[in-house]
Amino acid sequence: MRIGELASQAGVSVRSLRYYEEQGLLTSTRSPSGQRHYTDDEVERVRLIQCLYAAGLSSRTIVEVLPCVDSPSERNSDEAFERLVQERDRISRHIDELLRARDALDLLIDVNRAHRAQLTPR
């Protein structure tokens, strides 16, 4: 499939896909005229990349862990594996942070609701 098709199936912009390739996250075969072609598998790969972006990984970090995705059986991915674990932990810490923030907001919401209930009985 061509880039527009992949973009719509994976739910990202064409621009993003070209950027991913530039960053080494995605590869494509080129037609003689230079147009990018992708296999169906790439859809899932793009979704994974999006997921990692959403989790706060940078392109550079994603590149670093990709060996674990592409060849988990290779012994050469020690650093990649290390990085993978690091990122998992970072995400866990981030989740904790968000939970604390949500608690803070919940508290604020409760306090405000209480005042509202008093001020306008209906």
Add this chain to the structure above:
Amino acid sequence: MRIGELASQAGVSVRSLRYYEEQGLLTSTRSPSGQRHYTDDEVERVRLIQCLYAAGLSSRTIVEVLPCVDSPSERNSDEAFERLVQERDRISRHIDELLRARDALDLLIDVNRAHRAQLTPR
């Protein structure tokens, strides 16, 4: 206290505090010579601001919800309250996203660990 003191107590940079003031998140009284002075309470306020930043709120959004922090009893903070609830929900969705990402990483980690165990029995 002056700005350096507040910065170190709240664990942020002096630059950030000036930026917060510029954005309307923080106020200061000025000495005749123009130096900023803060009360002890501001430490907590800065910590709250940091917490909200960490939760992904932008300066503009924090400004919008501040009425709920500063005067929860005022009826004029309807929009602020609305926004507060919106942000709480956004954070919840973000947490879900991170949980999914963490699951994905955990899966990758397990797969890689399994391969490693096979390849290098010790």
Add this chain to the structure above:
DNA sequence: CTAAGACCTGACACTGACGTCAGAGGCAAG
């Protein structure tokens, strides 16, 4: 064949929370 739409590269714009630097003034201790 032709027109429309998809694709190409390259480049600049943007956003936002700061870092950092320059040049100048403030303040407490010795």
Add this chain to the structure above:
DNA sequence: CTTGCCTCTGACGTCAGTGTCAGGTCTTAG
């Protein structure tokens, strides 16, 4: 008084993922 540290304003730099535009080529339906 002076030395050294803190503070001031203003301005430009940064990073990263994308939007967007320009100028040109490809592909495909009719």
